[in-house]
């Protein structure tokens with residue numbers, strides 16, 4: 001579970017605890033406990049359930065989000081809604097007579113305020129997400145599925161890419177839109193692992209993943225293919241253009257220096273790479289096999 005973000009929100013958590021304590025205190029101070037026979041247990045179950053779910057949403061928001069305007073709006077909006085849900089629930093156990101009737105009349109007001117705050121939160125969240133979507137476009141294009149993320153490189157895994165290749169092959173068939181695919185393979189990565197350890201190897205995979213992303217166009221997509229191999233999908237791109245793009249990626253990878261925290265040791269990483277352009281009517285399996293075969297032949301020739 002992600003707990004780092006929760007630690008950032010100490011003040012909000014303290015506010016939540018105080019808000020809940022004040023709500024309970026108000027109800028206990030101004031209410032009179034109902035007799036068992038007056039309690040509607042089905043209502044208690046449903047209203048208690050709604051309050052618990054709202055609390056879960058609230059805590060998930062704090063666990064998942066960094067500090068900032070959207071988080072604050074979501075937090076205060078959900079807290080206000082939680083207070084309403086809680087008053088509604090406690091209403092089942094307490095009666096508010098005479099001068100104290102205002103407590104039960106107050107019930108819906110926090111939820112209304114909360115919904116207004118949540119509406120502002122949604123607007124700012126939309127704006128924030130647009131910026132993030134632009135940054136992630138080379139990593140995920142139009143489809144998000146965190147279950148397919150490779151946590152070492154930070155890119156998606158090959159399964160994710162395969163879904164996109166299917167769509168692009170269809171587009172080639174229907175609209176004659178050229179499609180090129182490239183494989184990039186780190187040279188002597190096993191030696192690197194052996195010399196510097198797996199942790200540094202993992203960090204090199206993450207660095208190279210980022211270098212690839214930085215040197216692609218917004219329309220391209222990069223994923224980790226397997227081990228030390230990356231795959232790049234370049235829609236609407238012929239072979240020559242694709243080769244130029246990947247040549248530049250390889251050049252930038254070759255200039256990469258990896259620093260450690262103890263000393264400023266740096267290393268150069270070279271890659272093997274190969275691009276192919278899909279044939280009209282070619283299957284995904286045939287395209288990937290052709291690409292892997294061409295890369296393996298090239299690597300064998302260079303030994």
Ligand SMILES: Nc1nc2c(ncn2[C@@H]2O[C@H](COP(=O)(O)OP(=O)(O)OP(=O)(O)O)[C@@H](O)[C@H]2O)c(=O)[nH]1
Pocket residue numbers: 152185186187188189190191193197198199200201202205226227228299
């Ligand atoms: N650190 C780390 N190493 C990995 C990971 N996945 C695969 N490897 C290692 O990557 C290496 C790939 O070896 P090879 O396919 O022989 O590639 P290479 O050593 O770069 O050889 P060439 O490609 O021929 O230059 C193996 O040593 C694997 O153990 C990973 O997630 N992290």
